Amino acid sequence: xxxxxxxxxxxxxxxxxxxxxxxxxxxxxxxxxxxxxxxxxxxxxxxxxxxxxxxxxxxxxxxxxxxxxxxxxxxxxxxxxxxxxxxxxxxxxxxxxx
Numbered sequence: 428x429x430x431x432x433x434x435x436x437x438x439x440x441x442x443x444x445x446x447x448x449x450x451x452x453x454x455x456x457x458x459x460x461x462x463x464x465x466x467x468x469x470x471x472x473x474x475x476x477x478x479x480x481x482x483x484x485x486x487x488x489x490x491x492x493x494x495x496x497x498x499x500x501x502x503x504x505x506x507x508x509x510x511x512x513x514x515x516x517x518x519x520x521x522x523x524x525x
Contacts, residue, residue: 428484429482430485430520431483431520432480432486432518433518434481434492434493434494434513434515435476435513435514435515435516436479436494436497436511436514437470437476437511438474438477438501438509438510438511438512439473439474439512440473442472442473443472443473448506449475451504452504452506453467455500456479459500460496460500463480463481463493464479464480465477465478477493477497479497480519481493486516489516493511493513493516494511494513497511498510
C-alpha cells in the first residue's frame with residue numbers, strides 16, 4: 428500500500444538573487460518530474476527549500492526518493508557541488524504543512 432508524502436529538501440548556497448544559478452534546476456524538475464509538483468521557496472537569502480510530493484510506501488522511501496531526484500537534477504543542471512538535505516517528510520493528507 429502506498430500513501431502520498433510531501434518531502435521538504437533544503438539546498439544551501441543557492442542565492443535567491445542569482446536566478447540564473449537555480450532556475451535551470453527548477454525547470455529541470457518541472458520538466459522531468461511534473462507529477463511531484465515541485466515547489467521552491469527560500470529560507471533566508473541562500474537556502475532553497477524544495478517541496479516534492481509523491482506516492483511511496485513509507486516516510487523513509489519518500490525521503491530517499493526525493494533526495495535522489497533532487498540529487499540527479501543537481502547533476503543534470505551543473506550544480507553537483509551542492510547536495511540535498513531532507514528535513515521533513517509528512518503525509519500529504521495533513522492539512523497543515525509542517
